Amino acid sequence: MTIRLRTAFFIVVGLLVLWFLYVERAILTPFILAAVFAYIFNPLVNFFSHKIKLPRTISVIIIYLLIVSIAVAIWVAFSGRIVNESVELRQQAGVITATAKSQVNNLPDWIKPSVNDAIQTIENPQNFSFTSMVGFLPKAFSRILSFIIFLFAAFYFLKEGRSMFDKALNFIPADYRVETDILIRRINVVLGSYLRGQIFIVLFVSSVLFLALSILGIHFALILAVFSGIAEIVPIIGPIVATSVTVIVALLTGSSNFNLSPVQVGFIIIAIYFILRQFQDYVINPYIMGKITKLHPLIILFSVIAGEHIAGILGLILAVPTAGILRIIFEYSLDKVNNKESLGK
Numbered sequence: 001m002t003i004r005l006r007t008a009f010f011i012v013v014g015l016l017v018l019w020f021l022y023v024e025r026a027i028l029t030p031f032i033l034a035a036v037f038a039y040i041f042n043p044l045v046n047f048f049s050h051k052i053k054l055p056r057t058i059s060v061i062i063i064y065l066l067i068v069s070i071a072v073a074i075w076v077a078f079s080g081r082i083v084n085e086s087v088e089l090r091q092q093a094g095v096i097t098a099t100a101k102s103q104v105n106n107l108p109d110w111i112k113p114s115v116n117d118a119i120q121t122i123e124n125p126q127n128f129s130f131t132s133m134v135g136f137l138p139k140a141f142s143r144i145l146s147f148i149i150f151l152f153a154a155f156y157f158l159k160e161g162r163s164m165f166d167k168a169l170n171f172i173p174a175d176y177r178v179e180t181d182i183l184i185r186r187i188n189v190v191l192g193s194y195l196r197g198q199i200f201i202v203l204f205v206s207s208v209l210f211l212a213l214s215i216l217g218i219h220f221a222l223i224l225a226v227f228s229g230i231a232e233i234v235p236i237i238g239p240i241v242a243t244s245v246t247v248i249v250a251l252l253t254g255s256s257n258f259n260l261s262p263v264q265v266g267f268i269i270i271a272i273y274f275i276l277r278q279f280q281d282y283v284i285n286p287y288i289m290g291k292i293t294k295l296h297p298l299i300i301l302f303s304v305i306a307g308e309h310i311a312g313i314l315g316l317i318l319a320v321p322t323a324g325i326l327r328i329i330f331e332y333s334l335d336k337v338n339n340k341e342s343l344g345k
Contacts, residue, residue, distance in 0.1 A: 029314055030146045034153035036318075038161055039192045040199060045158050060158045078222060085220045183332055187325050194321045198233055201284065205229040205276065212272050216265065217257030218250050228273075234316050235300045243273040295323055 021028065041063050048059035157164075165184070172180045206229030213221035224246045231238035247266045254262045295303070300320055307319025 030150040031153050032314065032318070034150050034157055036195055037154040038157035040195050042158060042161065042192070056159050060155055063158070081222050085223050089220055089223065183329070186328055190324050190328060191321050194324065201232050201280065202229040204284065205232050208276060215257070216268065218246070219253040220249060224249060234304055235320055236297065237304060239273065239277060243270060246273070295320070295327060299323060
């Protein structure tokens with residue numbers, strides 16, 4: 001097979017694979033999440049298998065057991081508070097809807113129908129019935145099946161990820177194999193560091209905000225803190241939404257341990273979130289994240305919006321690392337083109 005024919009063959013195969021993945025994108029979610037999981041925990045598996053000299057299969061099982069143990073411990077420690085806050089939140093939702101109904105007549109005519117529909121949705125959740133049960137069962141089975149697929153895929157990604165990569169690398173033409181290996185290693189560093197950094201930031205933000213909101217006496221401190229931590233996954237937009245939601249809840253519930261007015265509590269919450277944001281930007285991000293993606297904020301914002309439009313929640317989570325990977329590929333390709341032009345001269 002000549003070089004041109006071989007190149008054309010791989011281009012056609014690559015396009016067919018991309019087309020197939022696009023057509024079957026609905027089934028890719030558990031595999032993508034499994035790959036993300038493997039990126040995050042692969043260093044731990046390497047530690048057990050390389051440093052402690054345990055078989056890689058045993059190392060993966062230990063990681064699974066550790067994760068389950070931590071999850072159970074967190075549930076035992078916080079399940080009571082989560083249940084209490086959930087019940088109280090449902091009660092507060094009734095008060096909020098009652099207040100909204102009393103004030104809806106003061107709103108402009110053009111917005112009244114939308115507000116009434118929102119209130120009706122909150123007041124009349126879907127009742128349990130045989131029909132709803134029939135509709136729920138297939139979705140529940142599908143989610144359970146997706147979770148099982150995720151567990152198996154993550155197990156094999158962690159156990160055999162390196163061998164999978166080496167086998168895939170053998171399909172690359174020998175002339176490009178070394179360069180492809182270098183490029184993929186650079187991508188692995190960026191993607192793995194970003195994902196592990198995000199996990200650390202979510203845990204850090206959730207812990208700090210839970211402590212701060214609890215001291216301040218804000219209702220639903222645990223739920224709001226966890227929500228704010230998870231919102232950090234979505235750059236720019238997530239922290240703004242989390243701050244707004246927390247301030248609104250504080251204003252509506254009027255809770256405080258220091259006899260402060262709701263407005264004062266709102267400003268204090270904004271200050272807490274602002275200070276935490278600055279601490280992240282100037283202390284955590286440079287050392288933990290290390291400016292990994294090196295993307296302009298406008299590109300990050302566009303990536304987040306595009307990711308949500310293309311793949312929903314999964315797109316929001318993977319938008320920034322995907323943009324970072326595309327940047328690496330673009331810069332690498334540009335260097336190759338420039339080098340060829342320099343040699344040509």
